[in-house]
Amino acid sequence: MPRPYGRDRIAGVREGKLLLSCPEPKGWRARAPKSATSAEHPGTCVRWEEQLFEVEDLETHADGNLTYTLARWDERHAIRVMATYDAETEAGRNTEARAATRRVERHTALLLAAPFVGSLPAPVQERLEREYNVRAPTMSLVSALPLFLFGTFCVVAVLVVAFGGPSLLPNGVLLVGQYLFVESALRLGVVLLQGRGIGNVAGTVLYEVWRISRRGEKRTTE
Numbered sequence: 001m002p003r004p005y006g007r008d009r010i011a012g013v014r015e016g017k018l019l020l021s022c023p024e025p026k027g028w029r030a031r032a033p034k035s036a037t038s039a040e041h042p043g044t045c046v047r048w049e050e051q052l053f054e055v056e057d058l059e060t061h062a063d064g065n066l067t068y069t070l071a072r073w074d075e076r077h078a079i080r081v082m083a084t085y086d087a088e089t090e091a092g093r094n095t096e097a098r099a100a101t102r103r104v105e106r107h108t109a110l111l112l113a114a115p116f117v118g119s120l121p122a123p124v125q126e127r128l129e130r131e132y133n134v135r136a137p138t139m140s141l142v143s144a145l146p147l148f149l150f151g152t153f154c155v156v157a158v159l160v161v162a163f164g165g166p167s168l169l170p171n172g173v174l175l176v177g178q179y180l181f182v183e184s185a186l187r188l189g190v191v192l193l194q195g196r197g198i199g200n201v202a203g204t205v206l207y208e209v210w211r212i213s214r215r216g217e218k219r220t221t222e
Contacts, residue, residue: 002049005090011067017056018070024097025066028083030058042077046070048085107132110139118143119203126197136197143200144187151181 004010004020011021031054034040043055052073059067073079083089110117110132117128118139125136154177157168169177183200190198199207 002051005085005087006094008090014069016072018053020068020070022066022068023064024093026068026083026085026093028055028058028068029081030068031056042074042080045073045079045082046085047082052079103132107134110134114139114142115146116143116203118197119200120207121199121204122197124207125199129197137191137195140187140197140199141191143203144184144191147180147200148184148188151177151179151184154178155181 001010001013001018008020008022011019013019028044028046031043032041043057046053046055048070053070054073054077055068056071057069059069061067110128111134114134118125118141122136122140125139128134128139129136154169154174158174158178161167161174167174187198187200190196
């Protein structure tokens, strides 16, 4: 009996066919039986320790595991799709699965950090968009909108003071808020009218300080 690889296991033998239990899908296609409108199509041909098997059936379980029913390949079928099942192929498959999981995790983390990441320079946001599939305009919008709302409040607070009302915030905060109102309004205009990401001054300065410090660390280690 051939040996399974990784976390796969042989769940049994049924009518001379191997039942291969796998925790993750392999992309193998099961046999399509003959119907009134179509001919029979064999499943994926799997080469396993120099033996050829056909994926006759595929069963998905509630716990996420899959069971492939593998029958000896019938030579009357032409081999159209062949997959190799060996240690090297499964190691590569596991590596890709882990990489995909990391991409999903980083995609989620980037969405949660969008209010801060959206302040970074546009080229940085565009690179993150390519790597983790989170749109740069979305990150910029999520970053600019809260600052715009705060800036709007500060502008209104200044008008209240101008008309003889009480000061709602310290003067320094009101000044910063008015700046954020103008900057965020311009950023929102770029995002909504041009459909591209844009950072702010604070995010750009902090990023440049970080980048220069990293460059200094690399020179020190060299």
